[in-house]
Amino acid sequence: MTVDFSxxxxxxxxxxxTVLTRLSGLVLVWHVSFEKSRRKVIESIPPAVLMAVVAPTAFATGIAESIACAVTAIAALRLPMLVSVALGVLCVALLRAATGE
Structure with a gap:
C-alpha cells in the first residue's frame, strides 16, 4: 500500500x-470565570449535541434504537455524558439481542 504525500x-x-481546537477550549475555560447561569448553559451543550447526532438514527431505524435514544436522552439530563452514551449502547445491544435483530 502506498500513501500519497499530500x-x-x-x-x-x-x-x-482538531487537537488545537479542543486544547484551546480547555485553556480558555481555565482562565475565564462564568456566572452560574452561563455555566449551566455551557454545560447543556454536550447533551444537545448528543441528541442532534443520535435522534436521526432513532427515527430512521427500529424500535430498539428508538428506545435506546430515549434512555440516552433521559440519562443525559442528570448523568455525565460518557455514562449516558454507555447506557444507550448497552440498551440497544440488549434490545437487539432480545428481539433477535
Whole structure:
C-alpha cells in the first residue's frame, strides 16, 4: 500500500486542527470565570449535541434504537455524558439481542 504525500499532510493538518481546537477550549475555560447561569448553559451543550447526532438514527431505524435514544436522552439530563452514551449502547445491544435483530 502506498500513501500519497499530500493525503498524509492533509490528515496530519486536520488532526492538528482538531487537537488545537479542543486544547484551546480547555485553556480558555481555565482562565475565564462564568456566572452560574452561563455555566449551566455551557454545560447543556454536550447533551444537545448528543441528541442532534443520535435522534436521526432513532427515527430512521427500529424500535430498539428508538428506545435506546430515549434512555440516552433521559440519562443525559442528570448523568455525565460518557455514562449516558454507555447506557444507550448497552440498551440497544440488549434490545437487539432480545428481539433477535
Amino acid at each position: 493525503t498524509l499532510v492533509a490528515i496530519i493538518a486536520m488532526a492538528a486542527a
